[in-house]
Amino acid sequence: MNLQNDVKELFAYWIEERLCVLERKSHDDEKPWSDDPVFQTTYFCNVDREQDRVTKWIRERYSPHVDCHHFTANIVLSRFVNKPETLANLPYWHEYFEDQPDNIWCEVMSKPGAWGSAYIVSTNGRRQPKHEYIAGLLERLFTQLYGPPGTVLGGTLATAHRRLQAVQGLGSFMAAQVVADLKNTKGHPLADAEDWYAFAAPGPGSLRGLSRFHQRQVTATKFEGALASARQWLYNNGYKLLVQDLCNQNLQNCFCEFDKYVRVKNGEGRSKRKYNGV
Numbered sequence: 001m002n003l004q005n006d007v008k009e010l011f012a013y014w015i016e017e018r019l020c021v022l023e024r025k026s027h028d029d030e031k032p033w034s035d036d037p038v039f040q041t042t043y044f045c046n047v048d049r050e051q052d053r054v055t056k057w058i059r060e061r062y063s064p065h066v067d068c069h070h071f072t073a074n075i076v077l078s079r080f081v082n083k084p085e086t087l088a089n090l091p092y093w094h095e096y097f098e099d100q101p102d103n104i105w106c107e108v109m110s111k112p113g114a115w116g117s118a119y120i121v122s123t124n125g126r127r128q129p130k131h132e133y134i135a136g137l138l139e140r141l142f143t144q145l146y147g148p149p150g151t152v153l154g155g156t157l158a159t160a161h162r163r164l165q166a167v168q169g170l171g172s173f174m175a176a177q178v179v180a181d182l183k184n185t186k187g188h189p190l191a192d193a194e195d196w197y198a199f200a201a202p203g204p205g206s207l208r209g210l211s212r213f214h215q216r217q218v219t220a221t222k223f224e225g226a227l228a229s230a231r232q233w234l235y236n237n238g239y240k241l242l243v244q245d246l247c248n249q250n251l252q253n254c255f256c257e258f259d260k261y262v263r264v265k266n267g268e269g270r271s272k273r274k275y276n277g278v
Contacts, residue, residue, distance in 0.1 A: 005237075011213050011230075012239045014258045018047050021277070032278050038264050043273035044257045045118075049250055050184055054116065057084040058181060066187045072153065073142045075181045076164075079174060080134055081109070082116030105135055117273055119177070124169060137169040153190065157183055157199035160190060176201035180249050200227060200248035209255030212262055227252060 017034055024033040032040050046052050050059075058078050065071055081087050089108050108114060109131035115121055123133040144167055145153075153160035157179050164175035179199070182190045193199075202223040210218040210226045218226040227248060234243050243251060263269045 007215065008213055008230075008233060008237070010262070011209075011255070011258050012234060012237075012242060014261050015047055015239075015242055015254055018044055018257070022046060022051060031276075034277065038261055039275075040277040041275055042260065042264050042271045043275040044260065045253060047246065047250065047254060049180055049253060054078075054082055054084060054118070055181070055184075057087070059185075061087070063185050066185050070142055070145070071188075072178070072182065073138070073145050076141055076145075076170070076174075076178050077138055079119070079177050079181065080121055080138075081114070082118055082121075083114070086114045086116075105138075106131055109134070119174065133169070137167065141167050141170070153182070155189070155193065157190060157193050157195050160193075161199070161201060172201050173203045176203070176249070197247045200224075200252040202252065203256060205256030205259050206252040209257075209259035209262075210252075212259060213255065223252075227255075230255075 017036060017039060021033045021039060034040055049055055058075070062071075062074055062078055065074070068074075077090075078087055081090070086108060091104060110129065115130070121130060121134065123130055126133055145164075153163045160182065161172070161175050161179050164170055164178055165172060179190070179201075182188050183193060183196055185191060190196075200223075202220045207218050207220065207223065210223070210230060213230055214226055231243060231248075231251060234240065246254070260271055264271055
């Protein structure tokens with residue numbers, strides 16, 4: 001086995017081991033759920049995004065409102081916060097968004113520890129508190145995204161992704177997270193989008209992971225081809241059953257988590273999210 005294939009096999013291993021950790025936890029097995037010290041101490045998202053804790057909470061609390069007027073805007077709100085303990089303290093359902101100093105958003109989101117740690121939520125260089133900046137973004141969002149679910153966003157995931165990015169402050173990465181939530185919501189028009197399986201948007205982590213896998217730099221312009229060739233290698237080398245049910249959004253997320261795994265394993269850096277798996 002050459003060194004390039006070593007890295008590719010390591011990627012397949014990461015998927016297999018992450019699935020095994022989920023299975024052992026679901027069976028209430030005792031720790032450690034992995035013999036791999038990196039898995040024991042580092043937080044990783046699930047192979048299937050729908051198995052993540054925040055996604056499950058959103059499914060329970062938000063998805064039943066799929067037919068409501070501002071469903072998409074509320075999904076964006078939930079992903080920016082990305083912390084069930086905080087979301088539970090916000091109004092159950094938002095029909096509009098008011099950017100006022102004394103509203104409940106400012107009261108809840110100005111507190112330390114209010115934001116989830118999975119995504120980097122910034123003010124994009126503006127000198128103002130994060131909760132005030134995101135309040136402005138959400139106010140624009142609730143104004144621009146209206147109508148029946150899917151109507152404004154168009155019939156494909158790619159169109160929805162572009163439409164979301166038209167809101168100032170909503171970038172490609174976060175827009176893709178929202179698209180993933182919408183396409184996996186039963187009853188939403190995007191659940192039947194023709195590009196449900198094929199669509200994916202690159203993020204910095206997934207580009208780094210793909211670069212490791214291919215042993216060459218993968219840029220955003222080369223993302224689709226690199227993802228397709230990675231899937232093909234896995235199909236051709238005995239891992240078809242492992243990845244064939246993973247849509248491209250889940251597969252690209254695996255590359256993001258794989259980059260984190262290799263960085264920790266090789267001592268190139270530390271993960272900001274620790275994990276008590278021992």
